[in-house]
Amino acid sequence: MIRSYWNEQWKTVEFDDKILESERYKISSHGRVINCKGEKEELAKESFVNGYQVIRLRLKQQRKWTCRYVHKLVAEHFLEQKDAKYVIHLNYKKTDNKVENLKWVSKKEKEEHQFSNPEYKNKPRKRTYSKLTETKVKLIKRKINDPNRRTRLKMIAKQFGISEMQLYRIKTGENWGSVTED
Numbered sequence: 001m002i003r004s005y006w007n008e009q010w011k012t013v014e015f016d017d018k019i020l021e022s023e024r025y026k027i028s029s030h031g032r033v034i035n036c037k038g039e040k041e042e043l044a045k046e047s048f049v050n051g052y053q054v055i056r057l058r059l060k061q062q063r064k065w066t067c068r069y070v071h072k073l074v075a076e077h078f079l080e081q082k083d084a085k086y087v088i089h090l091n092y093k094k095t096d097n098k099v100e101n102l103k104w105v106s107k108k109e110k111e112e113h114q115f116s117n118p119e120y121k122n123k124p125r126k127r128t129y130s131k132l133t134e135t136k137v138k139l140i141k142r143k144i145n146d147p148n149r150r151t152r153l154k155m156i157a158k159q160f161g162i163s164e165m166q167l168y169r170i171k172t173g174e175n176w177g178s179v180t181e182d
Contacts, residue, residue, distance in 0.1 A: 002043060005030055011077045012036075015068070020058045029078050031070055031097025051094040071097045079104060086110040092117045131162055134179050137170060141181045144171050 004010070005028075013025040013033075024036040025044065033044040033055055047054050047067070054067040074097050075087040084104035091101055105113065114120065132140075143149065143156055144167070157167045169175040 002034060002041065004028070008032075009078070010034070013073055013077065015057065018059055018066070020060055023057045025055060027070070027073050027077055029074070029099040031074050031099075033070060033073075048095075053095060053097060071102055074099055075102045075104060084109075088113045092119065132160070132176070134176075136160060137176045137179045138181055140167070140170055141179070145181065 007029075009029045010026050011028075013027050015023060022037060026034040026036055026041070028034075031053070034041050035044040044055055047056060049067055049069075053070040055070060055073075057066050057068060058064070059066055069087075071089065071094075072087050075081070078099040079102060081104050084106050086105050086107060086109075087102055088105050088110055089096060089101055090103055093101070140156065140160060143151065144153070153167055154164055157164045160167075166175065
């Protein structure tokens with residue numbers, strides 16, 4: 001017997017037509033999942049994809065599996081859906097699937113929410129270009145912009161072990177635009 005938390009509600013999960021009828025689960029307003037396939041009901045084993053809790057389900061097609069996000073199932077069963085198809089975690093914690101922490105939003109609202117995440121905002125930004133350093137880029141820019149240059153761009157690219165496209169992007173300022181020749 002699974003004990004419910006205070007004020008926790010349970011509902012039978014209704015899946016779409018692609019899922020086998022034998023896949024039976026209950027979901028709670030606290031984001032807990034009960035597996036109802038066996039003789040007795042038990043809490044489903046937790047699985048995660050990209051930090052979000054999921055339940056694995058069999059498709060009607062033989063030997064095919066799929067996943068459904070728990071937070072989206074909680075929202076579908078406990079929140080009123082108004083022309084929105086994305087669900088966000090208000091406190092930014094992907095594992096907190098309580099109904100109070102979830103909200104239906106549009107794509108634009110979801111993106112705004114993601115970029116306002118303190119974890120995203122405080123993440124240190126750094127360049128991860130593997131082949132070039134600022135010093136090499138300065139040298140490349142000097143060579144490219146030299147009025148007496150006789151070396152073709154293809155040869156400069158080969159000399160630094162980069163593609164001609166990368167060289168063109170450096171020349172136009174698309175890549176390494178913040179670095180000046182000096």
